[in-house]
Amino acid sequence: MVAKEMKFLTGNIRQLLGSGHPSLDTVAQYYTQGEGKHVRPLIVLLMSRATALAPKSPRYTRQSSTPDIDNSISPSEILSDVNPNSPTMNPLAHVPTSYSASESDILPSQRRLAEITELIHTASLLHDDVIDHSVSRRGNPSANLEFGNKMAVLAGDFLLSRASVALARLRDAEVTELLATVIANLVEGEFMQLKNTARDEKNPVWTEDTISYYLQKTYLKSASLISKSCRATALLGGSDETTVDAAYLYGKNLGLAFQLVDDMLDYTISEKELGKPAGADLELGLATAPLLFAWKNNRELGSLVGRKFAKEGDVARVGFFHRSMKHAFINDIIGKRTGDAQ
């Protein structure tokens, strides 16, 4: 459906990441090599096409046919931001993109937004891996392990900067506001995640607020990028207010569902199948949804949550607890399926 556009994605992203420094190039492009799932760009491209036929805002006037998303706003000699990969800086480096296909109903600005979402997401992976002391990603050594924390953090910053530059060149202040806020949200969500509960008590008691704190953190860390990029997609396409709000709600709910499933898989899927260590959240001291819901009816889990499972035997205790949970869970599902079949 959007396979053609997806095919050019990685090449286009690398075009946005050229620098005057070879080792910066290496670290910055490190996570763009593997076959990532590119979920966020895929959503943006589908949303572009799905909203193309939806009603337009009365203020919308069709964009001029010559997109200037590759052109700087300030003179390039002032910007002093060397990018040998940029088509405007070096016509020889220009890799064919599918941008020229003028018959496409996906606008060049929307394709660029898809690339920006992947840049922001990749930057967050670089930073997350430093915070979590990760050792591998997608079957390869993680960037922090391969290049060290300093370069991994700086490369993540560089990705965010180039995402911001690309964003500015979309020349849409509302879209810039949305995506710049995503970056703030990612950081705030990461800060919230440093604690398991809002007040970070030693011996927390379960309340409804426990779940709302977790959901707020999850919105900021996971759903913000998807929801705000969906909204930005509709804005770039000139959609009316109803469509813009619908796109945002789709992204917000999908993002929350996505993260809840992620948190479940951390408990239910083996390391081999997941491609990253299973039970990693607990090892990091994180209480995610499955544990928070279980805590409601098992108050003794509170002290473990409070000390972030740091005491010897805590992870094993929850691990044992969850293994029995997992078996019961799977039995439940099998039970239901058998029930359905009868």
Added chain:
Amino acid sequence: MHSDGLEQTRVLAEEYANRAIAAIDGFPESEAKEGLVEMAVKTLKRRK
């Protein structure tokens, strides 16, 4: 007996996925819209 933590997480994920699908219900029918619906359905079934 302790399966309710995972079960409640699954139920909540399903609720959000359904809300995502409902949000774009008013979009004109298209392959892309179906693709967005499919993404929400697949989110619940994914294994990695």
